[in-house]
Amino acid sequence: MTNHLVDATNIVVNNQTWDQLSKNEQASMQKAAVAACDWNNTNRQSEEARLISVFKKAGLTITTPNQEAFRKHVQEYYLNSDRSDDWPEGLLEEINN
Numbered sequence: 001m002t003n004h005l006v007d008a009t010n011i012v013v014n015n016q017t018w019d020q021l022s023k024n025e026q027a028s029m030q031k032a033a034v035a036a037c038d039w040n041n042t043n044r045q046s047e048e049a050r051l052i053s054v055f056k057k058a059g060l061t062i063t064t065p066n067q068e069a070f071r072k073h074v075q076e077y078y079l080n081s082d083r084s085d086d087w088p089e090g091l092l093e094e095i096n097n
Helices: 015-020 023-057 067-079 091-096
Strands: none
Touching: 067 091
16 A cells, blocks of 8 residues: 555546636536545545455455655656656645645
8 A cells, every 4th residue: 555646537628618618617617626526536545445444354465565665766766757857846746745
């Protein structure tokens, strides 16, 4: 259990559709998107906890690595690769927070 990821919810609207919406409709969609993402995060975390219980009852072993060492290794890997070349300034700090 690395506790480093909650599956994302991608909500996509193309510009043609978005531009046809009123400001109120856009605001409503943004509010609904935030609510959907919050619901997803909460329910993913509770589902993960439920699955851990199921796995333990089935006799599986759940392991938790040294999370600081895991984070350090993964971040060094990405920061020393071309994958982070286009990251906006402050993204890593935001992720860590």
